[in-house]
Amino acid sequence: MRKLKETVIEKGLLGSALVTIAVTVGIILVLSIEAVRFFEEVSIVDFLTDTQWTPLYTEKHFGILPLLSGTLLTSFIAIIFAVPVGLSISIYISEYAPRSFRKTIKPALELLAAVPTVVYGFFALTVVTPFLQSFIPGLSGFNSLSAGLVMGIMIIPFISSLSEDALHAVPNSLREAAYGMGSTKLQNAFRVLVPAASSGIIVSIILAISRAIGETMIVAIAAGQQPRLTMDPTVPVETITAYIVQVSLGDVQHGSLEYRTIFAAGITLFIFTFLLNTISYRIRKKFREKYE
């Protein structure tokens, strides 16, 4: 009887593990099959080199570059904003803050990641953009700058929390060595701890980039829906994710070429985030070997 119970539980656990794997495989399959069908009609060279993305117009162009540039531009702005802020926070919490304060501030910061992204998007569109317009006169109502900045706020906890973990994991003996040599707190933090925790910090940044690239709501609401190959942060752009939302919500016929564009765009996005996650996994594995 008992043995039967054990077996049932074991198979049940195995089953749930298999379901997750099956779902992942299913997603990749659907994505690939539809993307392959798309590339039967549109050459991959055009897809990668054409500078226009107008699949919904009469004169159709299928160049992913404008969408990609929109995605990279907004993510770049987010990262430029979030890395210094997130890193400063992590150093402060790990090395300066009193223990009691640390216990309150860390969960409070992580709350930033729990705010629904639609709220962030709304915030970018109705608060940050008008605010920025007051001193950047040419700023459009939809632009990558405010979407990027707000996305930066959203990913700060990814960087601060994971970097803080990495700093905290640096053995105390290194702090003792640094202080014993006459380092100030600041020298200890920047010359010893940050380099020692660099792999963990890099992982946190990569995960934050991956999060920013995949982020949808904020950019769909605040960055606009005009695929445009530009590095100008003040004009409307469209990201890959925002385009997918646009088509999914629109009245494009299922099975049509226009419909399949979202799978081509989707697989591009997937390749990016997959690569970033793989890199961070590799670094993390190396990091673990170093301190054990």
Add this chain to the structure above:
Amino acid sequence: MKENKDILDKTLKRKHKLQAKDVKVFYDDFMAIKGIDMNIRANKITAFIGPSGCGKSTFLRLFNRMNDYVDGFRMEGEILIDGENIYKKKVNVEQLRKQVGMVFQKPNPFPKSIYENVAYGLKIQGIKDKAFLKDKVEESLKQVGLWNEVKEDINKSALALSGGQQQRLCIARTLAVEPSIILMDEPTSALDPISTAKIEELIYQLKEKYTIVIVTHNMQQAGRISDYTAFFYMGELIEYDKSKKLFTNPEKQQTENYITGRFG
């Protein structure tokens, strides 16, 4: 540099380099050091021995204020270096630690190159002169007998060195900033016998220029290298004498019990 030399000259004239006056240490409510008076001589090796938890490491760490970071740490009494109370408010702790170097139980090189490890203390003082740094690194590594072993790999990671080499590197790193006192907290307890012998020999040579205080669990080591030995027990200084005397003919029964291995 000149300042260091002045202090060194002063040191040679002064018999007592380090002094503790009625020192009590508390960790929250626990009294770890129960009122110790002690004078430590310049250019001698003084060993602290005693069972685990007797307060010898805590006492050692008072001399470069390393206990300051421990939660709940509180101290009463005075610690004097060259006659100056180092627990006065005005004291610059970073400056103090350049005068009082420390070598730890487990070798703890920075995860940087060998060169960067030795140059670290000078670089944080703002010294950028490359030629000077290079000379100083070479000189320090020669002092600890590591130069010939690593001169080809000076830019390789210090973590690739063996445990004994890492510990000598840590000593070189300390010497590079020219302290006058070196505190050693069980510097050989994580090392094999051959590395231990090398470090002991090194410590013995260093006393010409430095005042050395060493905490050790190894009584043979204390007997071999130290001029003076202090026996601590339960936060008190039980006996403090010339090592020869303390190990052959101790005054106190407790000391005798400990050194003959009857407890601890």
